[in-house]
Amino acid sequence: MNYYLLEDNLIQQDRIQSILKSCHIFDQPAALLAALQADTAPKIILLDLEIRTVANAGLNVAKMIRQFDILSPIIIVTTHSEMAAMSYQYQIGALDFIDKTQNEQQFKQRLTSAIAVAEQRIQTQDVAQAEMISLPNGQKSEQIMLNDIRYVTCNDSKSHLITVYCTHKSVQVRSTVKLLPTLHEDLIQIHAAYVINKRHLVSVDTAARTVQLTDQMRVPYSRKYFKMIRDLVS
Amino acid sequence: MFQFLNFFNALTWPMFESIVMLIWFRTLMGHHHFSRRIFLSAMCLLYVINMVGNGFESPLLRASVASTLSIFVLLLMGWQQNIVRSKRVILLYAIVSSLLSYWVINFEMTMTTLVNVPFVIKTSLDFLANVVAMLAALMVSRVKYSWLTEKFLERHPTQLHTLLFGSLFLRVLNDGLAYLFAVNQFSGSILWDFFLLVLIVGIIFVPVISNQHELLHDRINAHDVEMTATQNYAQQLEDKYSEYRFFRHDYQNILASLEYGIQSENMSDIKHTYYSVIQKSQALLPDAQLLNLKNITDTTLRSTILVKHQAALEKLITFNVDCQQPFTASAFEEDLNFYRVIGILLDNAVEAAEKTVEKTITVLMIDCEEIVIINSCTQDIDLTKITNFEYTTKENHSGFGLYFVKQYIKQHENIELATMIEKNHFIQKLTLEAKNQ
Numbered sequence: 111m112n113y114y115l116l117e118d119n120l121i122q123q124d125r126i127q128s129i130l131k132s133c134h135i136f137d138q139p140a141a142l143l144a145a146l147q148a149d150t151a152p153k154i155i156l157l158d159l160e161i162r163t164v165a166n167a168g169l170n171v172a173k174m175i176r177q178f179d180i181l182s183p184i185i186i187v188t189t190h191s192e193m194a195a196m197s198y199q200y201q202i203g204a205l206d207f208i209d210k211t212q213n214e215q216q217f218k219q220r221l222t223s224a225i226a227v228a229e230q231r232i233q234t235q236d237v238a239q240a241e242m243i244s245l246p247n248g249q250k251s252e253q254i255m256l257n258d259i260r261y262v263t264c265n266d267s268k269s270h271l272i273t274v275y276c277t278h279k280s281v282q283v284r285s286t287v288k289l290l291p292t293l294h295e296d297l298i299q300i301h302a303a304y305v306i307n308k309r310h311l312v313s314v315d316t317a318a319r320t321v322q323l324t325d326q327m328r329v330p331y332s333r334k335y336f337k338m339i340r341d342l343v344s
Numbered sequence: 345m346f347q348f349l350n351f352f353n354a355l356t357w358p359m360f361e362s363i364v365m366l367i368w369f370r371t372l373m374g375h376h377h378f379s380r381r382i383f384l385s386a387m388c389l390l391y392v393i394n395m396v397g398n399g400f401e402s403p404l405l406r407a408s409v410a411s412t413l414s415i416f417v418l419l420l421m422g423w424q425q426n427i428v429r430s431k432r433v434i435l436l437y438a439i440v441s442s443l444l445s446y447w448v449i450n451f452e453m454t455m456t457t458l459v460n461v462p463f464v465i466k467t468s469l470d471f472l473a474n475v476v477a478m479l480a481a482l483m484v485s486r487v488k489y490s491w492l493t494e495k496f497l498e499r500h501p502t503q504l505h506t507l508l509f510g511s512l513f514l515r516v517l518n519d520g521l522a523y524l525f526a527v528n529q530f531s532g533s534i535l536w537d538f539f540l541l542v543l544i545v546g547i548i549f550v551p552v553i554s555n556q557h558e559l560l561h562d563r564i565n566a567h568d569v570e571m572t573a574t575q576n577y578a579q580q581l582e583d584k585y586s587e588y589r590f591f592r593h594d595y596q597n598i599l600a601s602l603e604y605g606i607q608s609e610n611m612s613d614i615k616h617t618y619y620s621v622i623q624k625s626q627a628l629l630p631d632a633q634l635l636n637l638k639n640i641t642d643t644t645l646r647s648t649i650l651v652k653h654q655a656a657l658e659k660l661i662t663f664n665v666d667c668q669q670p671f672t673a674s675a676f677e678e679d680l681n682f683y684r685v686i687g688i689l690l691d692n693a694v695e696a697a698e699k700t701v702e703k704t705i706t707v708l709m710i711d712c713e714e715i716v717i718i719n720s721c722t723q724d725i726d727l728t729k730i731t732n733f734e735y736t737t738k739e740n741h742s743g744f745g746l747y748f749v750k751q752y753i754k755q756h757e758n759i760e761l762a763t764m765i766e767k768n769h770f771i772q773k774l775t776l777e778a779k780n781q
Contacts, residue, residue: 166668196706196718197666200771248753250760250775271750279766284753 111229112153116142116171117187118161122210126156126187129218130225138163139171147178152232154225159188172202180255181240183228187221205231243293245274247283254281259297261306261329262290277325300331300339314343349467358398360474361445362390362414367481368441369418372548373434378425386421390414403526408519415442415515430498432508436547439511443518443544448477450518451537453525458534496555503554507547514543570647573654595621639667640709648683649707652690656705659698667709673776674712675758682759685752686715688745689772693719696770713776721770 113130117123118137127133136142139161146153155175159168172184183205186198195207206224210217244251258276264287265271272290274281290297290305299305300321310323314336320328321339331339366387370378378386397410418438423431452473456466497504518540598621605613640646649665656663676682693705702720709715753761758777765771 169668196664196704196769197708200706200708200716200718201710247762247775248760249757249777252762270754279764282763284760 111232112149112151113156113225114142114146114153115156115187116161116167117156117158118163119158122158122187125214125217126221129221130156137161139167139174142171143174146175146182153182154228154232155182155184156187157184159186169198169201172198172204176202180242181232181235183231185221185224185228245281245283245293246285246289248285252281252283256294256296256307257309259307260310260323260325260327261304262287262297263304263329275327298335298338298342300329300335302332304329304331308342311339311342314339349464349471353467353471354398356471357474358391358394359387360478361394361410361449362387364448364474364477364481365390365414365418365441365445367478367485368444369422369437371481371485372437372441373422378421382421382425386417389417393417404523407522407526411442411446411515411519411522415439418442430504432504433497436497436504436508436511439508439515440544440547443511443514443540445477445481446518447537447541447544448480449473450522451534454534454537496558497551500551500554503551507550510543511547514540569651573647573651576654577650636665636667639670640665641670641672642677644677644683645671645673645686648686649690652687652694655691656694656697659694660703661694661697662704663707664705665707665709667707669711671709671712673715675777681752685749685774688749689717689774692745693717693770693772696721700768702768715774715776717772719770720768721765722768 113133161167198204393413400406422434697719700720706718
């Protein structure tokens with residue numbers, strides 16, 4: 111596990127290094143980005159939001175990191191407590207938001223627990239499955255991780271709205287069920303109104319005419335697709 | 345020659361009638377774009393209906409069948425196209441279009457019976473009247489005024505019912521007169537024709553005018569609310585400012601004692617004062633979570649957010665706005681409905697956040713192209729249902745809000761909405777397109 115820190119204040123650098131011994135420290139965004147791109151090992155990134163030479167550094171650097179690395183946990187370390195943590199979680203998937211102005215003990219505790227959560231997350235995720243697909247939304251599109259998708263269904267036949275059910279979230283966009291299988295070969299249609307991600311297919315219940323997906327989700331299938339589903343399960 | 349003319353007229357008459365009816369219907373339904381397939385099949389159906397209707401021997405059937413059936417076809421067409429959710433509104437406009445399409449030809453017939461003209465001239469006058477009716481319908485349809493009364497009528501059922509019964513009555517009366525005309529007991533009256541026209545125009549314009557009146561009224565009210573919100577906000581800023589002044593005063597005191605400690609080189613004094621600074625500064629520093637509105641250059645957007653912010657504060661909800669770069673929705677500046685969409689989404693956010701323990705709303709505005717509203721929410725909401733007509737979590741409410749938003753998004757190509765639920769947070773993300781793209 112490699113740790114990276116972007117921080118231009120010497121005292122704060124020391125402070126964090128005293129907690130995280132093996133931390134690679136950078137005080138300029140460009141150097142950090144280059145180092146991150148060169149490193150293929152799993153990594154945890156700590157960012158300060160304020161770098162004196164660059165305006166809005168933290169957020170912009172995080173966005174740049176996300177362009178080539180969507181998985182590595184990012185932890186924000188800052189004095190900007192008024193900034194909404196929610197905003198960073200949404201925009202760059204920041205894992206945690208740690209306030210530098212806390213006293214030493216609290217700070218250490220928060221940082222170590224955040225690191226622990228990040229390490230755990232890295233262990234549970236499989237880099238090979240981090241494939242993003244672009245989900246059409248009317249004229250626009252939404253990025254979504256393919257492996258997250260459990261199944262997709264439409265609201266009603268006329269509305270042209272579909273809802274994508276993922277592990278921990280659901281997303282509603284303007285699109286059609288029919289269009290989804292064209293996005294990726296793992297998305298397969300099993301019913302006029304349902305498309306599932308075949309990676310999550312567990313079993314078929316012929317009596318209730320449903321398929322079971324991971325996390326106990328059940329989705330109906332229609333007879334037309336039964337053979338194909340049976341072949342997939344066996 | 346005469347026979348040919350008669351035959352030609354018999355063929356074209358129903359066609360004119362059906363086209364004119366469809367044009368009126370389209371205009372009255374707010375220029376809804378019907379697909380060509382629907383339009384053509386409706387036209388064929390109307391043609392057959394009018395053809396058959398005019399061919400009946402019995403005067404009673406000839407007077408009523410075609411008009412009734414064509415209203416039915418228009419109603420079905422509007423229904424199938426899902427233009428407005430109220431079938432009564434569609435029915436009203438179907439009746440009005442049928443009244444309008446028959447009016448010109450009725451008027452022409454009245455005129456020709458009053459003045460005795462040879463049969464050839466009468467037939468050509470019939471044809472001419474049909475052409476005039478179509479030109480009139482086309483001309484009105486060129487006026488790209490969106491009537492927008494269907495939403496208004498849905499909100500005012502009494503007015504809708506009065507108009508509907510009025511128009512039904514006119515339709516029945518007209519059919520009755522047509523029957524009398526067919527059995528030669530009634531020779532038509534110009535006065536009645538004009539009176540009828542006035543009534544039809546009245547049916548069309550009463551809701552338009554009351555709608556405008558209501559809009560104006562709403563706008564004045566909204567302005568009042570904005571004024572109050574701005575005043576409250578200014579008051580809150582002043583309060584914060586005095587807190588800062590208070591802190592500054594305290595801070596200077598602490599600095600003075602620190603300096604005294606340093607001069608006398610008394611480490612324990614310095615330590616004591618320093619830790620009191622930390623404690624005090626954490627207790628005293630005013631909460632900086634006021635709004636970050638200065639970057640929202642669009643004043644309407646700013647005041648919309650301000651109004652909802654005040655509403656959220658009253659309900660003890662933490663309301664954050666994160667807008668790092670100047671934000672403006674240039675493509676939507678003229679469109680009041682856009683701000684209504686934002687208002688509805690924020691209202692829903694306030695309402696949902698109020699019920700949670702976390703009570704937070706975060707509004708993100710990113711690069712002039714994304715507005716994201718994130719609120720804490722409690723139960724798992726089923727996304728497949730929320731935009732349905734009748735779905736609502738509010739009491740005494742028709743569940744109009746998200747339905748309106750959905751329709752708006754559907755009608756505008758340069759805006760999209762994605763709705764997400766993630767770990768007890770409800771996220772509405774609007775993606776905008778700049779005007780000059």
